[in-house]
Amino acid sequence: MAKNTDTPSSYYAAFVLLSGMARNKDTPSSYYGEPRKFDPKFRGPVHKRSCTDVVCCVIFIIVILGYIALGTVAWIHGDPRKVIYPTDSHGQFCGHKDTPNANKAILFYFNMLKCANPAVLINLQCPTTQLCVSKCPDRFSTLLDAWDTNNWEYYKQFCKPGFKISSKSVEEVIRDEDCPSIIVPSRPFLQRCFPDFITRNGVLTVANQTIFKDGNNKRRSVNDLKDAAKAASSAPRELWTDISGGIANLLNAKEVGMKIFEDYANSWNWILIGLVITMAVSLVFILLLRYTAGVFLWLIVLSVIAAIGYGIWHCYWEYSSLSGKPGANVTISDIGFHTDLSIFLQLRQTWLIFMICLSVIEAIIVVILIFLRTRLRIAIALLKEGSRAISYIMSTLLYPIITFLLLAICIAYWVVTAVFLASSGNAVYKVAPTDDKCMYANLTCSPKTFSQTNITKVCPGSQCMFAFYGGESVYHRYILVLHVCNLFVFLWLVNFTMALGQCALAGAFASYYWALKKPNDIPACPLYSSFSRAIRYHTGSLAFGSLILSVVQMFRIVLEYLDHKLKGSQNACARFVLCCLKCCFWCLEHFIRFINRNAYIMIAIYGKNFCTSSKDAFFLLMRNVIRVAVLDKVTDFLLFLGKLLISGSVGVLAFFFFTHKIPVIQEETPSLNYCWVPLLTVVFGSYMIAHGFLNVFAMCVDTLFLCFCEDLERNDGSSSRPYYMSPGLHKILRKGEEGAKLCTAS
Secondary structure, three states, X not given: OOOOOOOHHHHHHHHHHHOOOOOOOOOOOOOOOOOOOOOOOOOOOOOOOOOOOHHHHHHHHHHHHHHHHHHHHHHHHOOOHHHHOOEOOOOOEOOOOOOOOOOOOEEEEOOHHHHHOOHHHHHOOOOOOEEEEOOOOOOOEEHHHHOOOOOHHHXXXXXXXXXXXXXXXXXXXXXXXXXXXEEOOEEEEOOEEEEOEEEEOOEEEEOOEOEEEOOOOOEEEHHHHHHHHHHHOOOOHHHHOOHHHHHHHHOOHHHHHHHHHHHHHHHHXXXXXXXXXXXXXXXXXXXXXXHHHHHHHHHHHHHHHHHHHHHHHHHHHHHHHOOOOOOOOOOHHHHOOOOOHHHHHHOHHHHXXXXXXXXXXXXXXXXXXXXXXXXXXXXXXXXXXXXXHHHHOHHHHHHHHHHHHHHHHHHHHHHHHHHHHHOOOEEXXXXXXXXXXXXXXXXXXXXXXXXXXXXXXXXOOOEEEEEEEEOOOHHHHOHHHHHHHHHHHHHHHHHHHHHHHHHHHHHHHHHHHOOOOOXXXXXXOHHHHHHHHHHHHOHHHHHHHHHHHHHHHHHHHHHHHHHHHOOOOOOHHHHHHHHHHHHHHHHHHHHHHHHHHHHHHHHHHHOOOHHHHHHHHHHHHHOOHHHHHHHHHHHHHHHXXXXXXXXXXXXXXXXXXXXXXXXXHHHHOOOOOOOXXXXXXXXXHHHHXXXXXXXXXXXXXXXXXXXXXXXXXXXXXXXXXXOOOOHHHHHHHOOOHHHHOOOOOO
């Protein structure tokens, strides 16, 4: 009997035919493997199983032991003080309590103009004397100006300790760098004195000056200071890209940090209350999905659309009301960075940007709903069944806490190891001559014996200055390799932790699905049993899958590093190739994540090795390719809207509370410097909590979907081969099966 060419089955057949993967009736098996056969003994996750991927398990254990050894070696050789505190030219820490510089926490450059010298790239340090001071200078002055004036009392605090004005001439002082040849108005940033740059009317100035005299009484431009500050800074390049626009505000980082810390101290209890409310709302959300899934999900969709629509209208109203007000047409780039966000809300451009962004989001959501409207019933059925499964195994909602603790341990160990590796090595000193023609320039020296050598005679005024931390031992030569190893093992452990959680949850939810009479046939403690099986038998398989993903992520990090280094390159071909590689590896990473996730589900059910489970999962999904699209697009989209609704509702409540707009508890609201500090913390924390709860939900839906597809292949609904799915789920998911053929059978 001829089929209607407009039916979904015809499109699916055309897809299979064009891809060259259609089944041949003469062949005994499908291109995507044989469908599952009926097995009367199968009752869910296999309990009698053996260890899988043992070789990878052994390698994983050896790597963990090696990682512990790496952390121990870094702990022995490292000193975090080298990272926390700046180091002066004599190798002493600034601001450390056990040094003479306990009250001098800021590093001061005698002549920052020398930092623009190419020698910086060789020494990795500015070739001028660096001294620990208690405060930065606040005026322009040169040594020549201060020598015979009343300004000397102020100027001498930036000279070397113990220096006396009558001991040397001005020329000798400048040559030996006993005092700075010039001081400029500066402010502390990253515990270092940098010029106080301010942009006025588009012109870069320091203390309202664009021209000043250097130590030799030559006229110099403020742009020379900018270039020197850029070379002296160890901060990322992006920080100095627009140094003329916002550096003055960034120099207040320490003050802002103290205010933020004060805000957290005053509002931490209310932040915790907001996060607890998020947990309660997430639980209520999951319970509502069980009993009113259809109405509730449609209500979510309409609520999100209505909320974004209101946001668009409000942005337009604010944009219109600011028309004609003085200062409202100033652009954000002209203002620069400000910690007081209320300043930006007084600009028309801010509300225009908000309105455009919300309009784009609204259009995307509406278009997605138009194209996926016919699949929403299937998604709702899956979500409702998932909510029912979670209600029977409530312990699964607590598993994200275990994942969080394991990830916190991994992150903490990685950070500590990285800090100790970065601070490994002894202080290395190099000769810093006043004349570039000195034959001893950049050679390693010892400050204790430097005065006894003939270097000071051959190169008058030269000094033995601190350059960097390092050494000539084998350990110090391979610091970079150790950093790479630290990062790679960290990625492996993080991916393994996520894989362990997915496998444990999959086993628990599979136990629910394959229970014929729910909830009576659900085994006791399904989550604990699944977790135990995953650890005991499948550590190697989980490590194998996470290793593959970690290698791809490592390649992506290398590509990002190369892209960062080649940003200033004019080679369009190289940038194009790099962009293509980044795109390919991004797609590869997400594909591997998808395959691994389903492979872990099959491992939790059947207990086979990673490769076999990956193949079985992939073939099963390809035999149900249309439903895979339904699952990935619709259910993930609805869960994402749920995350937005939960975090957004708690965020709105927090906004009204911290801005004193709830009259009932207005007196309880803490006094804050920046109301956005606790507000953003609550919003971000709420989203992460909702993400953790609904990720369990997503894993439940994925597991139930694979089990459902296998159920259709194994059973036919008769009394001898009954379906394990609920009647409601079977009715919706099988609807239209005759026309669409969404699940193929042999």
